[in-house]
Amino acid sequence: MTAPGDIDALAHDHVFLGDSHDDNTRRTLWVVALTTIMMVGEIVAGTVFNSMALLADGFHMATHAVALAIAAGAYAYARRNAHNRRFTFGTGKVGDLAGFASALVLAIIAIGIAVESVQRLFNPSTVAFGEATVIAVIGLIVNIASAFLLSGGHHHHGHDHHDHHHGAHHRDNNMRSAFMHVLADALTSVLAIAALIAGRYLGWVWLDPVMGIVGGIVIAAWAWNLLRDTAAVLLDTSDPHLEQEIRDEVERPGDARIFDLHVWRVGPGAHAAIVGFAGGASTETVRQRLTAVHELQHVTVEAR
Template sequence: MADAKPVTVCHAPIPLAASHDSNARRTMWVVLLTAVTMVGEIVAGYLTGSMALLADGFHMATHAGALGVAAAAYAYAKRHAASGRYSFGTGKVGDLAGFTSALLLGLVAIGIGVESVVRLAHPTRVDFGDATLVAVLGLLVNIVSAVLLSGGHGHSHGAANAAHDAGEHDHHDHHHAHGHDNNMRSAYVHVLADALTSIFAIIALLAGRYLGWVWLDPAMGVVGALVIARWSWGLLHDTAGILLDRTDARLAAQLRAAIEAPGDVSILDLHVWPLGAAAHAAIVTVSSAGTVPVATIRERAAIVGGIRHLTIECA
């Protein structure tokens, strides 16, 4: 081998996703919209004495808090992107925020599920008029929020596709290789979860008001809790994989093929993992019977896009 020393090729600083600033602005607008709605509902609840308005107002407060985590993550990642404190940049800050939001979403699902089961066993009086008004208002706010966030979600998924993303883990590598933003995804799923509960609530409240099906309200709560829990689990699975440096199998296969294709080099050890939505890192240990320069191996690896930090070790 012409060069027996480990050679590191590093593109510094590791960049944030191209859509980072746009996604940050979208998220901040949704936070402001949610906060204004929250204040309006709480004030209206106190003035009218409507517990339904008050309850939804405080629910919107938790929603605003979760979205605030996403907005704060964007700001922190941008502020410290070029800081030497982080060896591989701040690309994973968004995934950390997404993981946190997924945990909060899971807790919300558990709370909704438990309360719904209790109400199935012990039905309570429902003010169908006020409650329907609140549900419609919440749905409208979430539709506007979803429109604001959909442009930064990567593929403009609707509710069905978001659920598909959350459940189809086999496509994990595909999404992240194309710059999938889990921080934006977590905000989007929060909005979808809220919209879903509003839709289920409207259906149940109308059925209770006009058909007398009071049991449908808590039944819809159980269904909503199960769907939200599934989205939460999918988001937890994907963000945990990023935080734990899960191997990007698709990119690793491409890198192996590019380096070994001429037949004069064999890979002894290979590690490829995501650094966030915009970049990957790779460590490659190679062996060659001939004298293949490291520069040649580096050129072959450069064919594979998305690797921003590459270490080549010659055994």
């Protein structure tokens, strides 16, 4: 029988926040302040200069600011409740919930931008191309600065098949949502600039609302990708590559065979697993083998 003192020694917390959690919080707050100022400037300028492309970029930046505010709030909430026992597996998935919410907002805004742009396409109006271009260029500069702040010197894309799955295990979907949003916002800024220059020097007034439509499609595509990935985490979808790694480690010696396996993500770079096995190996032996799977932070082993 395990003594009370031994039970205390076995107790552990369930803090599965990312390694850069606090640093990500600070960077996100800086970008929220920066983009909110630019957002107001673009929306006002787009209204005054009658540019749909500029308005689309401004409203996209507005959703960017909202998404970043949600991200910052999620970081703060996750940190504040990291040791709250009501959260059985910690608050590591709060960022995925925030990313899912911001993606829903972006999807709605994308539809609004596309509808308004189509209306402008069939009912063109005068655009102050020169003034609007200046504002759009400033917006692009802000987007680039925001991307630099959020990247923090980290790589966001793997270079091969193995790196891709390794990155998927460790990425912070809350920061990823903010970073991808900035990149999408930068793209719509480029589209707005192209449309405004073409309208001013080539007389292609129709290109301004067309770029608004393209911007809406870009936002919708980004929103869909984020919805898909965050929903997978929220619904505890298993990673087949991680499952296979666990099976390989446990079953390779030949004295254990897994009959029940559940693997789910509980935070950036952290997974939990329930492993049921049969065979001559002991639970402690199987547990030792699983230490080679670095993504596993909380493991329950059952022998039959």
